Amino acid sequence: MSKYGTPSPQMVQKSVLSEQQNSSSIITDLKALFKAKVLILNVLPVFCGYWLALYFNHTSIGAHWDLFWLTMIGSTLVMAGALVLNNWYDVDIDTVMERTKERPTVTGNFSLKFVLWLGISLSVLGFIFLLFTTIEATIYAFIGWFTYVVLYTMWSKRKYTLNTVIGSISGAVTPLIGWTVIASGLHIIPIVLALIIFIWQMPHTFAIAMKKYDDYKAANVAMLPVVHGFDVTKRQILVYVTCLLPFPIFLESLGFGFIIIATLLNIGWIVLSVRGFFTKDDMKWAHMVFLYSVNYLMVLFLLMIIVTLPVFN
Template identity: 75%
Template sequence: MNKEIAPSPQKAALSNNQNTSSLLTDLRALFKAPVLIANVLPVFSGFWLALYFTGTSFIEHWPLFLLTMIGSTLVMAGALIINNWYDVDIDTIMDRTKHRPTVTGNISLKVVLAMGISLSIIGFIFLLFTTFEAVIYAFIGWFVYVVLYTMWSKRKYTLNTVIGSVSGAVTPLIGWTAIESGFHLVPIVLFLILFIFQMPHTFAIAMKKHKEYEAAKVAMLPVVYGFEMTKRQMVIYIACLLPLPFFLASLGTVFMVIATLINLGWLAVSISGFFTKDDMKWAQVNFLYSVNYITILFVMMVIVTLPIFN
């Protein structure tokens, strides 16, 4: 009679570690972790700047800060997960997305949809304990991304990038309005910076992955109108960023100078696209510049308003 041999404790532990690692990888892909983190930073910056301009203490408002950050993060995570659920057919075709758990089947689509809806609802509940205005902006971002972008425009119109950019641009308004009304020059300028930035940023990604978008029949600008049109639009959008730091003069000369320099640097990179022989390399440089650009800008807003600098 054959006896079943139990696995050694070492092999069992290794198997558990592999399963845990696989689950974490799947969740990271499902939540689109880099995108989520990139959207959380402007929420924090908006909250911090609202405290600064209203002369309010962070320590006094740390419970409100936690509610704002947790709530907005969950709402955004919910929207990103629903996007994964809806786009599973596209993700199956594209190389950069074919390892997502919705495609591999590691997490069922029913579970994914339930997660997306649940996290969104829980996030809105958290935000209800902040201000109604913060909830409004969070809902605008969620609705635009899930309904107007993911379910309506992404597959049909090149304007999908313009529409989708609204959802990312409202993030600092969520943080700001948890403290103060959004009818203030600073959060409006932050909205404009994020809205305009996302256009060339997304176009750079679309150029890099244009063959995949074409195969998936997603109406991205480089796919429909080609690289030359995309390059021209990138230059125009980046040029539109140039005057915006001057509307944030209240953040100080150091901020305005650095922001202007990195704007000019990005404009120079974008103009060089008309003379490049390697569009893919140029698009990659543009993408990396855009990621560092927005990170530096929003981190710098916090740094220059720290008490030690004032």
């Protein structure tokens, strides 16, 4: 403090730094609460489904800007609400697991009551937005929300290794949400996209479960590697990855170039999966499978958008 009672430059600087740190901490907590990376990875298929519906129904995004924003905002809010509710319900096991100990529900930065009402509010608001699109899209969004929050988080996650299969339904509906805002979901394209995501989630989640084996075991979560071991998990990964191989053929309307690239992506993943039977470092291999799975989905769906851009048609 100066002799005239005004804050010194050093005190002002400390105050500013403190405010910046608090702001940064809040942003970090919100990103953890919303599982930002998971949210983004789920929003992409919604957009892709919407975009492809426009393409195959010979219309443009400019003709449906209102539906576009309602779809993207509504679906994002619904998924964010589901992820927040997952954090609220899982606070007990998140306290045990190393990778989740910094979540705001565990640290107490956000009260559980606040998190619960935030999850409910976001979900309800998201459904309200989607109701202004189509009933079919809203139904798919509800199926995804109910599957993730109730059937996966509250029922199967801690009891059955089939929790991964059940949870995969919530991700599989995302392209159907986007597509059915524009047209009926009874079309080969959105159905194939849903099946791809459904199958993709198994090896993706199994790889995570292997990486975080100790965490899941400590929390007594019934993930496949914890219950049946790594060898069974590796076989399951290979089976599901191989199941992805024929799907590019069903998307032949996206062009020969897409089929070639998608097939190469599938072959690359199969090769990586087979290497798991010969690796001496299971954790390193599981991390590679995880990274490949994330990039696989992003590249595949971005490629679908790129090949249907007006400049390529």
